Amino acid sequence: MSEWKIDGREVSPTSLWRVIEDFENGALSLEGQEELLRILEESHQARAIYLKHFELTALLQIKAATQAEEGTLPVLNDRLLQRKILRLSVLAAAAVIALLAGFAAFVGLNSPEPRSVALTASQGSAWTISENGDDPKPSLQAVEEGSTLHVSSGTVVLELESGTRFVVQGPAKVRFPKLETPVLEHGWLWTDTGAEAGELKITTDTHWFRDIGTRFGVRARDDQQVELHVFEGMVEVGTPTTGKKSKVLPGKTGFVIAADGELVDTALAVDPFPGLPDLLQAQPRYATTVMGQAPSGYWRLDEAVVGNMTNQVPGAPAGMCATSVDPRAAGMRPASGFYGFEEGNRGAYLPGEDSQSVLYQLDSTAGVSLEEGSVAFWFRRAPDIETTEVLWYAGVPDGGGLGPQIEMHAFLSESGNLQFFIEDGEQDVLLSSSQNSTDNQWHHVVVSWRRAAVELYLDGQLAARDQSDRTKRDSHLTGTNIRFGKTGSGRAPGPGDLGYFRGWVDEIALWSRALTETEVDLQFRSARTQALRVPEEE
C-alpha cells in the first residue's frame, strides 16, 4: 500500500482522507498544500481518493440544502449546548480566578476528541451505549472511547479504521477504555484483526487475551468462567493472578480457562464471521432476529425435503425429515398476522401415526448440554388432543418421556397445556403453562435452562420458571435423538410414554446458552410486526 510524506510525516491512504479534508477546510500549511498537490499530480490512487472525498462533499451539500429547504435540518442539540454553557461557565470563572480558569480553559479546549467507531447491527438487535458514565442511550450508531456497550439482544459489529472488527453477541456488556483494548464484562466478544491492526487486547475480570493476527472469540460466562475459541492465527492468554501465560492456536475445540490459567477443552463455538455479511444485510424478519442471537442450530424448514433439512448456521449439521412428514405444509404467513415471515413460508406437518412422523438430528456442532441451552420453535395443534404428545425431545435413545432416563422435552399435556420436563439423572424439573394451546393457532415456544433456572415461554411471555439449583454434572446429548414429534429412537411409545405429535411445526432453533426474557420477547415481536423497531433514542 502506498505511503507518502506531507509536512514531514508519513501519510497512508487512510490518512490522506484527513489531509484532503484539512485542505478543503483551509487548515493545511502552505508546505502541506504543496506536498499534497505534488502527491496528487504523481499518484492516480491519491487522485481517486481526492475525487471520492469531494464527491461526498457534493452529496452532503445537496443533502444539507434539501433538508434546509424542507425545514428538517437538525439543530445542534442540548449536549453541545451544554458543552457551550460549561465553557461559558469556565470563562465566567476566569474573570474571578483568571490564572486557574485560564489554565482550565486551555486544558479543556485542547483536549483531543475521543476516538469513536461506527456501529452496525443485525435487524432486531437491541443495545444501549453509556458514554463516560452518562445514562445509557439506546440505538446510538457509534461507540466512543470511554463508553460502555450493552447488547441485550442480537449481534452488533464495530469496525475500526485499521480494519479490525469486533462482533458483540448479546446478551453482552463491553467497556471500551480504548478502542483496541475492550474489557468484556459478560457475554461474547469476537474479533477479526485487519492487515493494518496494531496491538489488540481483550480483558476480562480474570484473564487477558492478546491477539497475534487472529480471529477469535472470548466468552465471559455468568458463572465467572471464561472461554476462548480461536479460528485463525494465535492468541496469547494471560492470567494476572498466577502470572501464567499460554499461546493458543486454532483447533477442533475451544477452551474454558480455569482461574489458575489451565486450559480445559470445551466444544468449539460457531465462528460468526462467515455469516456476518448475510446477517447484516438481512431484512427485519423473525429469521434475522434469531440469527442475530447466534443460535447453534436453526432449521427454518422452508427448503426441507424428506431426508434433509437445511441448517441455517454455517458449518452446522443438517437435520433429517422422516418419510411420513409433509415438509411442504404452510407455516406462519403475513396473511395470518405473522408479518415477520415471507408469503411462501413453509413448515412441516407431522401426521403422528407412526415412527416416521419425526424430524430428527436437530443437533448442533457442540451437541445439546443439559447444563445450559435453549430451544425455540412454533407449533400448531388442532383442539382434538386426547393423550400427551411430545414436541421437542433431547435424550437417550430409550427415553419415553418424563424420565427416569436422562432426557428433556417440551410436550403437550392431555388437556393441551404446554409443558417442559428436564431430568439429569438426579433431579428433575417439570414446568407447565396455565393455558390450553391446542386451538389450531400458531404458538411460539422457548425453553431456556441453566444451572440457576429453567424457564418456559409461550408466545413471548414467561409461562413458568423453576429456580431450584441444578448441580448435576454436565451431560451432552448429540445426534439423532435430538428431535421433534417423537421420543427416543430406540423405543416405540407405549402406555405411560409421551405419544407422537400430530400437528404443524416451523422454525426450530437451538442455542448452547440460556436465552434471556428480552431475547424471547424480541423473537416473538419480530414474528408479529412488519418491521421490528427497537426503542428509539429519547
Add this chain to the structure above:
Amino acid sequence: MPKQPPFRMDSASSRDDEIVQLIIKHQSALRAFLVSLMPGRPDVEDLMQETSMVIWQKRAQFEAGTDFKAWMFSVARFRVMAYWRDEKRSKESALPEKLLNQLADQAVEDGFEGIDQRYQFLGECIQALRPEDRGLLLRRHLAGVTAGDLAHELGRTNNSVRVSLHRIRAIVRHCINRRASTMEGLT
C-alpha cells in the same frame, strides 16, 4: 380527419426535453466535478448555473447517443479554467493547471458512476448518526458555512470542530462503502 393534439410535439421540443432531463439527471455528478476542481470555494453554485446555461445554449451541438455527461464535464472544465484565470480572483486553494486537467480527465473517466445510489445510502447513513453529529455535519455543508463558523457558534476551537467533522465523515464514508459493497454482492 384525425383530431389534432392541443399542442404540437415536434422533434426540437422533444430534444429540448431530453436535454433538460439529462441536465437534471447529472446534477449530482456535475456538482461533484466542480467541487473537486474548486476545493473549498463558495462559487460552485455560480459555476453550476453557468455550466447549465452554456449547455443549454450549445444544445444543438450535442449529438444524440453520445456521452452527455462527458460533454457536460468538458463544458464545466472550461468554465473552471476561466474562473481560475480571472486575474482578480484569489489564487488561494487554486489547483495547478496540470493537476486540474489530471483530475478532470480522471473524473471524466470515472464519471462518478453510481453517485445517485450513493446519495441514497448517504441519506440512510446520516439518519443512523447521533442527532448532534448529524446536525454538525449537515450544517457544515450548508452554503457559506465553515468549520470556523460552527466552532464560534458552539464555543469550541476550530481544531476541535474539524476533528469532530472528520470523525463523523469517516463514519458516514464507511457506512456508504459498506452498503455499496453489500449491493455489489447482491448483483
